[in-house]
Every structure is written in C-alpha cells, then in structure tokens.
Amino acid sequence: MxxxxxxxxxxxxxxxxxxxxxxAACDTDMASAASGVAPAPRVQLxxxxxxxxxxxxxxxxxxxxxxxxxxxxxxxxxxxxxxxxSGNKVNAVPLKSSWVMTCAxxxxxxxxxxxxxxxxxxxxxLKTPVIKTVKELDAHTGYLSCARFLSDTEILTSSGDTTCxxxxxxxxxxxxxxxxxxxxxxxxxxxxxxxxxxxGACDSLAKLWDIRDGQxxxxxxxxxxxxxxxxxxxxxxxxxxxxxxxxxKMYDLRADQEVIGYQDAALNSGVTSLALSVSGRLVxxxxxxxxxxxxxxxxxxxxxxxxxxDNRVSCTGVPVDGMCVCTGSWDSxxxxxx
Amino acid sequence: MPVINVEDLTDLxxxxxxVTQLKLEVKLERAQVSKCCEEISEYIQSGADEDPxxxxxxxxxxxxxxxxxxVIC
Numbered sequence: 294m295x296x297x298x299x300x301x302x303x304x305x306x307x308x309x310x311x312x313x314x315x316x317a318a319c320d321t322d323m324a325s326a327a328s329g330v331a332p333a334p335r336v337q338l339x340x341x342x343x344x345x346x347x348x349x350x351x352x353x354x355x356x357x358x359x360x361x362x363x364x365x366x367x368x369x370x371x372x373x374x375x376x377x378x379s380g381n382k383v384n385a386v387p388l389k390s391s392w393v394m395t396c397a398x399x400x401x402x403x404x405x406x407x408x409x410x411x412x413x414x415x416x417x418x419l420k421t422p423v424i425k426t427v428k429e430l431d432a433h434t435g436y437l438s439c440a441r442f443l444s445d446t447e448i449l450t451s452s453g454d455t456t457c458x459x460x461x462x463x464x465x466x467x468x469x470x471x472x473x474x475x476x477x478x479x480x481x482x483x484x485x486x487x488x489x490x491x492x493g494a495c496d497s498l499a500k501l502w503d504i505r506d507g508q509x510x511x512x513x514x515x516x517x518x519x520x521x522x523x524x525x526x527x528x529x530x531x532x533x534x535x536x537x538x539x540x541x542k543m544y545d546l547r548a549d550q551e552v553i554g555y556q557d558a559a560l561n562s563g564v565t566s567l568a569l570s571v572s573g574r575l576v577x578x579x580x581x582x583x584x585x586x587x588x589x590x591x592x593x594x595x596x597x598x599x600x601x602x603d604n605r606v607s608c609t610g611v612p613v614d615g616m617c618v619c620t621g622s623w624d625s626x627x628x629x630x631x
Numbered sequence: 632m633p634v635i636n637v638e639d640l641t642d643l644x645x646x647x648x649x650v651t652q653l654k655l656e657v658k659l660e661r662a663q664v665s666k667c668c669e670e671i672s673e674y675i676q677s678g679a680d681e682d683p684x685x686x687x688x689x690x691x692x693x694x695x696x697x698x699x700x701x702v703i704c
Contacts, residue, residue, distance in 0.1 A: 435637075
C-alpha cells in the first residue's frame with residue numbers, strides 16, 4: 294500500500310474514533326437542554342443611523358472599544374473612521390490597494406489595520422498629527438481575509454493561503470504561523486481570555502488554536518461549505534460560525550461538537566457575517582439576501598430581522614457595551630440599530 | 632520561526648499533517664453535552680437581563696436616539 298493510501302486509512306480510522314467519542318458525549322442538544330427557558334422576546338430594532346460616505350461596496354467594519362468610534366472598509370479604497378453617535382466621519386485613510394477585505398481597530402484606539410487582495414496587512418497610527426502607515430505586514434502568499442489586534446504590539450491575521458499568523462508589530466515579522474487548514478482561511482475570532490483564537494475556512498472546518506504554542510487544539514465539523522464568519526461566546530466555552538451553507542452553528546469547546554444549528558428551510562442565502570449581543574442571547578447574522586436575521590441562541594429560533602439594506606449585508610458588529618448592532622453592506626451604507 | 636511555504640506542501644505532506652492532528656484530537660476529553668448546554672444556558676440567562684438589545688433601551692438612555700430637527704448627511 295502506498296504511503297498516501299496508508300495515511301488516508303489512518304485518517305479514516307481516527308475520524309471514526311473521534312465521531313464515536315463525540316456521540317458518546319452527545320446526550321442531548323441545546324434546544325432540548327434549554328426547553329425550560331422562556332423564549333427571547335421578538336426583537337424589533339430601528340435604524341438609528343445610516344452612515345453615508347463610502348462610494349462602493351463595504352466589506353468590513355469593526356467597533357472601537359470606546360463604543361463610539363468604528364472603522365469601515367470599502368472597495369472605494371478607503372477606511373473611514375466614524376463617530377457613531379453623531380454619525381460624522383472622523384477620519385479617512387486612503388488605501389494603497391482598494392481591494393480591501395478586512396479592517397480592525399486596536400483595543401487601545403491608537404491603531405487600525407486593513408488588508409485584502411494585496412496579501413498584506415497594513416497598520417496605521419490614528420494618533421499622529423497626520424495618519425501614518427506604521428507597518429506593512431508582508432509574508433502571506435494569499436489574500437488577507439481578517440485581522441484582529443491583540444494589543445498595539447501584536448496582531449493576528451487569517452489568509453487565503455490557508456494559514457493564520459501572529460505578527461510582532463515592532464519588527465513587522467511573523468512570530469507564529471498557524472498551519473492546519475486545507476482551504477482559504479476566511480475569518481478569525483479571539484477568545485475572551487486572549488490565550489486562544491478560532492478560525493473558519495473554505496474547508497468547512499473551524500479550528501481552535503493556542504496563540505502561544507501555535508498548535509491546533511480542536512477541529513469542528515458540520516458545515517458543508519465555506520465558513521465566512523466566526524465568534525466566541527462571552528463565556529469563552531462556545532463558538533458560533535456562519536457559512537455559505539446558509540446556516541450558523543454553535544459548537545461547545547468542552548463537548549467538542551455542535552450543540553445547536555440556526556437554519557430555516559426558507560433561507561437559501563449564505564451567511565456573510567455575525568455578531569453576538571452582549572449576553573450571547575441574540576445572534577445577528579448577515580446574509581447574502583440583504584437581510585440580517587436575529588436568532589435566539591438557546592432556542593434556535595428566528596426572533597427578528599433587520600431589513601433595510603439594498604444589497605448583501607457583508608459585515609456586522611456589536612460594540613463592547615452591547616448598546617446597538619451595526620450592519621455594513623455592499624449598498625455602501627452602514628446602519629446602526631437598537 | 633521558519634517561514635512555511637504553503638505552496639511547497641505536497642498532498643502527502645497534507646495527509647501526514649491531517650493524521651498528526653487527528654492523533655492529537657482523538658485524545659481529547661469530551662464533556663457531556665447536557666452539562667455544557669446547561670452552563671451556557673445559565674451564563675447567557677444571567678446576562679440577558681442586562682443585555683440592552685434583549686430588554687430594550689429607554690429613549691433617554693439611548694446614545695443613538697433620533698436627533699431632532701434637520702440632519703445634514
């Protein structure tokens with residue numbers, strides 16, 4: 294038997310063992326476990342702000358930890374920093390490459406980052422008299438799909454080259470490369486304790502990584518297409534994913550498996566983005582069909598919808614204080630709802 | 632850390648990587664789903680009362696309340 298055949302056989306045997314172990318732990322599901330919980334009330338949110346300013350599709354947005362400022366990225370070649378309370382633009386950052394796919398706000402509020410088809414993550418300092426590029430992080434061999442700052446000195450990226458990477462912002466070099474996915478990495482999310490992160494990829498898998506030792510600790514199956522969005526639950530013990538297969542799923546890290554899915558036979562558009570309300574009770578999921586559906590995370594039922602965009606909802610975000618949800622769209626607008 | 636050139640990985644390399652990873656994951660201790668769901672459910676419920684998007688925000692406390700008068704966009 295060739296080595297390849299041997300590897301395949303070994304892999305199948307191990308997968309069968311893992312499935313059996315998961316099944317043994319699977320004595321119920323979330324909907325059943327939460328059957329005694331009162332359903333979340335119907336959620337009817339109003340558009341409080343429509344932020345107009347981008348001239349092309351918006352691909353990403355990220356809240357600052359101050360709950361007021363946010364950054365958005367559009368293929369008009371700009372990052373815009375908004376004051377969400379007034380609706381005013383505070384800053385505009387022209388991008389060298391307009392093919393942007395992600396943006397991020399550092400927890401300190403001092404830096405923002407962007408990246409996309411240029412395969413680079415560019416970091417900007419917002420606090421210098423004129424906004425300056427402080428680093429161009431250049432080592433990925435595929436597009437930059439997502440970036441998240443750990444601090445002003447470290448940033449995590451995910452890439453179409455199937456890897457994620459932890460960068461040192463002082464040297465501009467990769468400290469750690471996270472390699473295990475076999476499809477483009479599309480999204481990442483940091484754990485609340487910042488010791489680990491999860492990634493979602495076009496191989497339909499989500500993976501949990503230890504930031505410091507670089508190891509993949511767990512792999513979550515179930516989706517049947519690209520995972521475009523991923524987030525941790527506030528407790529840090531569960532994650533939620535959104536996929537081109539039109540569903541979202543909650544995976545529990547300690548049970549190492551899916552515990553509930555969020556889907557509807559009538560929904561046949563892919564999930565592009567998601568965000569959780571501050572308690573984790575509500576899931577805001579953006580879809581290709583121009584809507585953002587609101588799910589009760591414990592019951593698996595749809596409890597509301599945010600309609601108002603004239604094109605795909607590409608990004609969603611809830612600030613740290615949970616006071617609103619922001620949606621960004623290919624229609625070039627951002628909307629703030631509560 | 633050495634630069635990994637992903638494009639140099641052969642199918643065999645990827646297959647070996649998968650087996651190595653599966654050998655790690657097969658050893659995981661898995662908690663019962665019922666216990667996990669109970670904990671998640673309790674955690675979420677304990678926060679839901681203070682969750683502005685679940686319980687609603689009184690108009691006067693809403694930083695995004697509609698602005699009166701003319702708005703220039």
